[in-house]
Amino acid sequence: MKKIQTDRAHVDLGERLLIILEEALRRSGRLLPVTARQVSSEQSKKSQLDANTDDQPDWYDDPFAVIERGRHLFGHPPVLVPYATASSTAKNALALAARNGKPISQEIRRIMDVDRRKSENA
Amino acid sequence: MSVENEAEGLSQLLQETDEMLFLHLACRSIDPGMADHALRILWGRHKTYIRKSCQRLCWQFKVEIARADDLASVTWMKVNDRADQYDASDDPSFNAHVNRTRAWMNKIAEHQLIDWLRNPNLANRAYGKELDRGVEDYSSDEFAKLCAKEFQAENSSYRLSLVAQAFDEELSEKEQLVLMATVVHRNYSPAGTYMERGSATSLANRLNTTTAALRQCRLRAWKKIAVFVNDRDRA
Numbered sequence: 001m002k003k004i005q006t007d008r009a010h011v012d013l014g015e016r017l018l019i020i021l022e023e024a025l026r027r028s029g030r031l032l033p034v035t036a037r038q039v040s041s042e043q044s045k046k047s048q049l050d051a052n053t054d055d056q057p058d059w060y061d062d063p064f065a066v067i068e069r070g071r072h073l074f075g076h077p078p079v080l081v082p083y084a085t086a087s088s089t090a091k092n093a094l095a096l097a098a099r100n101g102k103p104i105s106q107e108i109r110r111i112m113d114v115d116r117r118k119s120e121n122a
Numbered sequence: 123m124s125v126e127n128e129a130e131g132l133s134q135l136l137q138e139t140d141e142m143l144f145l146h147l148a149c150r151s152i153d154p155g156m157a158d159h160a161l162r163i164l165w166g167r168h169k170t171y172i173r174k175s176c177q178r179l180c181w182q183f184k185v186e187i188a189r190a191d192d193l194a195s196v197t198w199m200k201v202n203d204r205a206d207q208y209d210a211s212d213d214p215s216f217n218a219h220v221n222r223t224r225a226w227m228n229k230i231a232e233h234q235l236i237d238w239l240r241n242p243n244l245a246n247r248a249y250g251k252e253l254d255r256g257v258e259d260y261s262s263d264e265f266a267k268l269c270a271k272e273f274q275a276e277n278s279s280y281r282l283s284l285v286a287q288a289f290d291e292e293l294s295e296k297e298q299l300v301l302m303a304t305v306v307h308r309n310y311s312p313a314g315t316y317m318e319r320g321s322a323t324s325l326a327n328r329l330n331t332t333t334a335a336l337r338q339c340r341l342r343a344w345k346k347i348a349v350f351v352n353d354r355d356r357a
Contacts, residue, residue, distance in 0.1 A: 021285060022305045028286035032175055032228040036211055036221035057191060063165035070199025073192050077238050080185050
C-alpha cells in the first residue's frame with residue numbers, strides 16, 4: 001500500500017477537527033452520548049427519552065431471555081438490510097422512531113403537502 | 123435465609139448504586155442468587171433507555187429499526203459478561219452511577235453496531251482486492267489542509283453549537299451519514315486511520331457509491347461546515 005507523507009501539524013489539526021465534530025454531534029444528540037456528562041446533559045435537555053413500549057416484544061420483559069438471545073446473536077450476526085433497499089414499511093418505522101412514536105402534527109403535514117405540491121409542479 | 127430477611131435484603135439492594143449492583147453481578151460465582159437480583163434491578167433501571175438508544179442508533183446509521191432489539195440483546199449480554207469491567211464514577215451519587223452506566227452501555231451498543239456493519243454477512247458486502255488493503259489510505263491531513271485556512275480549531279461551546287447547526291442545516295442526508303460514520307468508526311479503528319477499508323467499502327455499498335466518492339463526499343461535507351462556521355464567526 002502506498003505510504004502517504006503527512007505533515008504532523010496537519011495531522012494534529014485534522015484529529016482535533018474530528019474530535020470537535022464528534023463532541024458537537026454528541027452534544028446535539030446526533031450521536032449517542034458516551035460519557036456520563038453527555039448523558040446527564042442530554043437528560044436535562046430532553047424529557048422524553050423513554051422508548052415507545054407499545055411495540056416492545058414479550059421476550060424483552062425477561063433479562064435472562066434477552067441475554068440468551070444476545071448470546072445467540074453474537075455468534076450469529078444478523079444480516080443488515082442496506083438503507084437503499086429497505087421497504088417503505090421499514091422507512092415509515094424509522095420515521096416513526098425519529099418522531100419518538102408521535103403522529104405528524106397538522107401543521108407539519110400541511111407544510112409537507114405544500115412542499116410536495118411545489119416539487120410536483122417544478 | 124428467612125423470607126423476611128430475603129425481602130429486606132432485596133429492598134436494600136434496590137437502593138444500591140449501579141456500582142454495587144455490578145459488583146454483585148461480577149461475583150456471580152460466589153452468590154448467583156444475589157447476582158440474579160442485581161441483574162433484575164439493573165434491568166429495571168436501564169432497559170427502556172437502552173432500547174431507545176438502540177433505536178436511535180439504528181435510525182442514525184440507516185439500519186432497519188427491527189434490528190434495534192437485536193442490538194439491545196447483545197448489549198445486555200455484554201454488560202452481563204463484563205460486569206467486572208464497570209468503571210465506577212468518581213461522583214458517589216446515585217444519578218452519577220446511572221449516567222455512567224448508560225454512557226457505558228451506549229458505547230457498547232455503538233461498537234456492536236459498527237461490528238455488524240463490518241460483518242461479512244452484511245447484504246451486498248464487497249470482497250476481494252479492496253478489503254485486502256486493511257485500512258483506508260487517507261489520513262486526517264486531508265481534512266486539515268482543506269480547512270486550515272477556513273477553520274480555527276477552538277473547542278468552545280459556541281463553535282460546537284455552530285458545527286452542530288452547520289451539520290443539520292447545510293449537509294445532505296448522505297453527507298451527514300458519511301461524517302457520522304467517519305467519526306464513530308474512527309473511535310474503533312487502528313490509530314491514525316478513520317475507517318477500516320472493509321467498513322468504508324461496506325458504507326459505500328450501503329449508499330450505492332464507491333469509496334472514492336465517499337471520500338469526496340466527506341471532504342465536501344467538512345468544507346461546508348468550515349465555511350458555515352467561518353461565515354458566522356465573521357458576522
